Amino acid sequence: MSKTVDARGLSCPQPVLMTLDGIKSGNQSALLIIVDNEASRENVSRAVANQGWIVAGIEEEDGDYKIRAQKT
Amino acid sequence: MKNVFATRWGIIGVGAVIGVLAALLQFFGNPANMGVCVACFVRDITGSVGLHRAGVVQYMRPEIIGFVLGSLGAALVYKEFKPRGGSAPIARFVLGAFAMIGALVFLGCPWRAMLRLAGGDGNAILGLAGLAAGIWIGTLFLKNGYSLGRAKSFPRAAGWIFPAIMAGFLVLLLVNPATEGEGKSGVLFYATAGPGAMYAPLWVSLGIGLLIGFMAQRSRFCTMGAIRDLVLFKQVHLFSGALALIAFAFIANLMLGQFNPGFENQPVAHTSHAWNALGMVLAGLAFALAGGCPGRQLFLSGEGDGDAAIFVIGMVVGAAFSHNFGLASSPAGVGPHGIAAVIIGLIVCGCIGFTMKEYRR
Numbered sequence: 001m002s003k004t005v006d007a008r009g010l011s012c013p014q015p016v017l018m019t020l021d022g023i024k025s026g027n028q029s030a031l032l033i034i035v036d037n038e039a040s041r042e043n044v045s046r047a048v049a050n051q052g053w054i055v056a057g058i059e060e061e062d063g064d065y066k067i068r069a070q071k072t
Numbered sequence: 073m074k075n076v077f078a079t080r081w082g083i084i085g086v087g088a089v090i091g092v093l094a095a096l097l098q099f100f101g102n103p104a105n106m107g108v109c110v111a112c113f114v115r116d117i118t119g120s121v122g123l124h125r126a127g128v129v130q131y132m133r134p135e136i137i138g139f140v141l142g143s144l145g146a147a148l149v150y151k152e153f154k155p156r157g158g159s160a161p162i163a164r165f166v167l168g169a170f171a172m173i174g175a176l177v178f179l180g181c182p183w184r185a186m187l188r189l190a191g192g193d194g195n196a197i198l199g200l201a202g203l204a205a206g207i208w209i210g211t212l213f214l215k216n217g218y219s220l221g222r223a224k225s226f227p228r229a230a231g232w233i234f235p236a237i238m239a240g241f242l243v244l245l246l247v248n249p250a251t252e253g254e255g256k257s258g259v260l261f262y263a264t265a266g267p268g269a270m271y272a273p274l275w276v277s278l279g280i281g282l283l284i285g286f287m288a289q290r291s292r293f294c295t296m297g298a299i300r301d302l303v304l305f306k307q308v309h310l311f312s313g314a315l316a317l318i319a320f321a322f323i324a325n326l327m328l329g330q331f332n333p334g335f336e337n338q339p340v341a342h343t344s345h346a347w348n349a350l351g352m353v354l355a356g357l358a359f360a361l362a363g364g365c366p367g368r369q370l371f372l373s374g375e376g377d378g379d380a381a382i383f384v385i386g387m388v389v390g391a392a393f394s395h396n397f398g399l400a401s402s403p404a405g406v407g408p409h410g411i412a413a414v415i416i417g418l419i420v421c422g423c424i425g426f427t428m429k430e431y432r433r
Binding site: 009010011012013014016017020036037042043046047050063 | 304
């Protein structure tokens with residue numbers, strides 16, 4: 001099951017905190033994180049990798065980035 | 073397109089270049105251990121337009137103008153210019169003001185704290201320890217759900233306002249150039265003695281400011297984030313950039329004969345250990361609650377972030393109060409009301425940290 005984290009409009013470090021919350025909540029194997037700026041995209045991707053998860057794909061839509069993170 | 077500046081070696085390279093350029097700016101005329109100090113230079117700009125009348129710290133610093141316009145240029149080229157705002161602007165204004173007040177009790181922002189260390193000023197150790205403590209307090213609020221709320225996107229023109237103000241300041245500087253020994257040129261005030269009277273040639277300062285603004289926008293260089301991410305996420309990415317800044321400024325200082333180790337008689341510094349540390353506790357907490365060091369706030373302003381611009385304007389007002397009310401320190405020691413201001417600032421930042429929450433964790 002996949003949970004969505006909507007971090008649009010939030011600035012550093014909140015998108016990362018919300019992503020880590022999602023990862024650490026335990027029962028998720030995939031997360032969809034939506035951010036609206038390039039810096040958050042980089043930070044969230046870095047945090048996902050640091051947790052041993054992988055970024056399965058990033059879609060750009062109207063200036064938003066939808067980051068698909070998966071447990072390995 | 074891959075952003076090379078955002079890689080590990082990218083951020084280290086940016087930190088190293090900033091460190092070397094800061095040491096060179098000192099060599100070319102900027103005050104000692106103050107190659108680039110964001111707080112000090114915003115304070116000098118505040119004085120140059122007469123919002124405070126401390127005659128030794130008035131100069132329209134081109135580095136600050138360059139930071140904003142360089143970041144604007146990078147944001148436009150890489151399509152990251154996104155006008156936005158509306159995330160508790162009044163809280164950001166107050167945080168900016170108290171960040172400045174705290175920094176001027178120590179006599180420097182995080183940038184200068186690192187440059188002071190790289191120049192041999194032992195007092196910087198107290199400042200950096202205080203900075204880390206303030207940021208650590210900020211991370212506790214963040215873990216507790218602290219948030220200033222979401223920003224919204226703004227009409228495109230709104231993002232141009234702050235860069236336009238900076239461009240206007242550059243025009244003011246060009247039409248009212250410094251005149252040897254004169255305290256005023258046209259509408260601008262100029263220090264005739266003290267750190268405000270020490271500056272590198274205008275085009276050197278502006279060029280280096282533009283370059284740093286461009287690189288920092290690409291790399292997201294942030295001296296507060298460096299410590300925050302280390303404490304909050306055990307992540308060393310931004311921290312490695314800050315370390316590179318210190319290391320390379322230190323090496324450049326050695327080569328340029330600008331390294332003078334000690335605690336006493338350091339340039340534009342005092343030896344009141346407790347207030348060096350506590351001033352930076354306040355500044356660090358305010359930067360952490362606002363999400364960026366003073367440099368990062370300037371770079372974000374260049375990208376069209378109106379909330380960061382409000383923080384910077386808060387810093388301007390904080391600088392004016394600091395010098396008008398005797399809150400700022402001087403080489404002689406802490407100002408007459410500096411201690412009271414730090415205590416009030418810590419209480420106000422604490423209130424902001426406890427009360428501002430958006431999402432529940």
